[in-house]
Amino acid sequence: MSYNLPLLGWETTMVYRACFDWMRQHKAWTVFGAGTALVLGSEVVWWLWKQLRYLMRPKPPRFDVAFFNELGEECSVEHYHFIRLKVPKDKRDCGNPHCSERNVQKLVNQIDTAVYSVDAAIFSFSSVVMTEAFVRALSRNVRVRIITDHQSAGNSVFQKLRRLGVIVRGPKHMGARNALMHHKFFVVDTESRVLDIQKSRGLRYHRPIVTRFATGSVNWTMQGFGGNWENCIISHDASLAEVLQEEFNRLWKVSVNTAPPKRKKEEYEELW
16 A cells, blocks of 8 residues: 655654554544544534624613603604605704604614514504514514503504414403503513524524513503603613513413404504
């Protein structure tokens, strides 16, 4: 057998020859060893890639607060002209620090950047802007679940989302207790929820995520965003998000699918 070995010392050359002879005589073990080394090497590369992805994750601000008050609509004329002149959203600066539209956009941005899931518990929901954000999320194959009060379950927003495949639920036995599903929060891409989705889809890994949540007093309505005094905290605290996710999952299990009540067309809540 001919060995094309580099010019090395005598002892090194003999070791090389012995190794080559052993591999030629034990081909099965040679293949097994090479395969094992390849698997272990790929696992090391995969671990390094996951660490690199973690370091490359965007680092958003820890939290933000959106206030809605009587000053939020003072810039409505400017926003009308922005829409009329087709000014891009990222360049619509009205100069109003209390701008309701900018504060609503803070909530919309959380949904627009969702990668895998949005779970929302909301008492009243009629905002077209928020509805469009959920529609865009569905188009990206984001899983959306909503829990609401049975009294609100029949409006046109929920009807539209149901047609797009969103399951809308309400807690059981609410009528007997005369209680309301009064939560106003949503969670986006919590680790536990993403892992469940990853498992259900048969995925080995998931894309980088940024966990966040929003909660406060504001309902997603015209009155909530443009008439009342309200607040909403937006946070990227993953541990607090998991607490809200756990409560959402618990409430989801004790809720039932809501069916829109039979009402006249003119009785449906007006969209905004």
